[in-house]
Each structure stands twice: as C-alpha cells, then as structure tokens.
Amino acid sequence: MSILPIKVPAEQEGTRSQVLRWLKKVGEAVRENEPVVELETDKVTVEVAAPAAGVLREILKQEREELEPGEVLGRIEAGAVPAATGQAPVSPPSMASVGRRDVSAETPTVKAGGSRAAELSPAVRRLLKEQGLESSAVQGTGQGGRITVQDVLRHASTQTSAPISTTGRLVPHTPIRARVAEHMVQSLLHTAPHVTSIFEADMSAVIAHRASHREDFERRGASLTFTVYFLAAAVKAIRAVPESNSRWTDTALEVFDQVDIGVATALEAGGLVVPVLRNVEGRDLFDIAQGLHDLVTRARDNKLTPADMRGGTFTISNHGVSGSLIATPIVIHQPQSAILGIGKLEKRPVVIEEGGVERIVARSKCYVTLTIDHRVMDGLQANRFLQTFVGTLESWPG
DSSP states (O other): OEEEEEEOOGGGTTSOEEEEEESSOTTOEEOTTOEEEEEEETTEEEEEEOSSSEEEEEEOSOTTOEEOTTOEEEEEEETOOOOSSSSOOOOOOOGGGTTSOOHHHHOSSOOGGGOOGGGSOHHHHHHHHHHTOOGGGSOOOSGGGOOOHHHHHHHHHHTSOOOTTOOOOOOOOOHHHHHHHHHHHIIIIIIOOEEEEEEEEEOHHHHHHHHHHHHHHHHTTOOOOHHHHHHHHHHHHHHHOGGGSEEEOSSOEEEOSSOOEEEOEEOTTSOEEOOEEOOGGGOOHHHHHHHHHHHHHHHHTTOOOHHHHSOOSEEEEOGGGGTOSOOOSOOOOTTOSEEEEEOOOEEEEEEEEETTEEEEEEEEEEEEEEEEETTTOOHHHHHHHHHHHHHHHHTOOO
C-alpha cells in the first residue's frame, strides 16, 4: 500500500482558489475518481477526485484556506480499507509535521489565544491584519479550537459601536463575494485609473433585423439576443481601437489580435460569473449566438469549468437587463484594459427632420458606456470606440 497526495489541479495556475468543503472524512473509504473535496475558484466550483481507491488518511487544508496550484490538499492510502472498529484510524504524520511536537495530542482543545501563527490559515491571518486584531483576542470555534474566518468576523463585529436603536444580523461573506470584492478594490483603487465615456445608441435597425431572423435562429438551435449584436459590434469597435483589446505591463502594452470577450452573466441563485466567448472576430452572427447560448446555459446550470472563465481580453456587462440605465464606472476586469456597459433599452422621444420639418418620434434607445484604463487609452480613443460601436448598431443591414 502507498500514500498518495490529493493535489490542487495544475490547470488552475494563475487563479486563486479556496477549499469549499470536504466530501469525505479522515478514515472513510474512497473510490478511484470519486470526488473527495470541492474547491471554489474563479467563481466556479471544482471537484477534486481521489487518485486511487483506498482510505482518506489526512486532511491538510481546511475550509476557506487559500491554495496554490499543485498544493497538497490531503493524502489517501491506496488499497487500504476502513478500520473495523467504530473509531477513525489515526492519520499518519504529514511531511510538514516530521520532527515537530504533536500539539493536538498534548492539548486536545487548543485555545485560540494560544494558537501560533503557523496554525492560522492564510485567510485568517490576512483578516486579523485587516481588522487590527491579535489571534489571542479571538475565541476559536474550529476543530481543536482553531480560529476560523467566521470567528474573526464575529469578534470584529462586537468591537464596533452601533446606535442603541439599531439592531441587525451578520451575513458572512461567501467565498465568491469575498474574492469579487477584493478583485474590484484591487482593480479600481490599486491598479487602473478608470475613466468612462457615455454614448446613446438607437437600436431600431437591430430590432428590425432581430424580428426578421429570430425564429430562424431558434430553429437552428441558437437564441438571437441583443447581446449577440453587442458582441459583433464590439469586434468592429476593437478593430478601430486595438488598444481596447490589450493588457498593460510595466514595460509595454500587449495588444491581442484574437478577440476573446467575457460576458457578465447573473445567476438565479445569486452572484455573477463572466464566461468567455473565444475568437469572436472569426464568427458570424449565428456562430456568435450559438456560442453565447451554450455559455449562458452552462453558467446557469452551474456547469462552467475554470477554463471557461479564463483568458478574456475584453468584457461586456449588459446591466440594462435588470433595469439600469447607466452604470459608471463598471470596474475593469483585470488585467484587461476596458469594459463595455449596456443600459436598459427603452423608447425615448427624439427630434427628427424630414423635408425640412422637425417632429418628435419615439425611438428604442439605450445608453452605452466604455470604461477604460487611462494608462492605456485616453478619451479620444474611448470616443472613437463608442462611435464605431454605435454606428455599427444603428446601420445594421436588414
């Protein structure tokens, strides 16, 4: 029999991940390729399977601990069977524990105040630092008295004075919300100076085209949504302003020829994911519709993979589907250089001139915004992008 490691998949390189939950306990039998632990990474849940049949002997990473690609999560004894007694077998010592005192054996219930820095997860250490707290001040409720993220949040909340007349409840952050928040703060406050330009688009030509082709697209297995047109028009605008499809580095601007567009997608259970449609520049309208339909369907069925979320060069946020007219700035998805926002489509009064006579008519319009990294582009380039984008929509052939 041999001891085999359970590792964080190497394909997650470049992403941050955390342990979401263990599906097996130490001492339980596992089958080969059976999921034993779930990881939360890039807003999707990833299952890590057992490398062989045997018994789970050791869990090295606890819930909410942050991980690196290739890191060992736990160990399996291949070919072993669970102990016949009702007691779980004793886990063999990990490599990290060789030559070190077994603190849990000496003190079955380790008080939080006595926890050493090495016993705190990276997430807990960071949160303690952010809150200005010492670990000795926090009562741990985790296994063996270990301090958890919830323990730190609970303690921090008791230190905050609130108005006497105000009552409330604590809603712990989910791993997704915590990482999205950190990513947004990093992008807006510590990485890219954001600037937003706003144009208005008349969607009459697109609406007419969609009415003529929607049923045909559906018969062929694709939904002809307005977002399909936005993706196609974005390619034209990117070609006019290549810097919008780029990544800033300290020494140069990396401009991409391939256009891989992330599409922000709201989930019914809450939260937001940004799957990426690749090679949009090489697709016709039906191919874009088909690819987008597949991504959105899998996103809402929770079937996206980490690969579906990586490598975008540009992003579109169609926030108008929930009623928003304008959102600014929409935070740039690093390390991209721009993000396009689409507001609510509604009929608005417009003054037109026909035969020298001015009159007011109703037109279906929406506001479109481009938020840029001001290190990469200036307002003139942002306006050129939006002029091309709006012009493409307004002159869409029938």
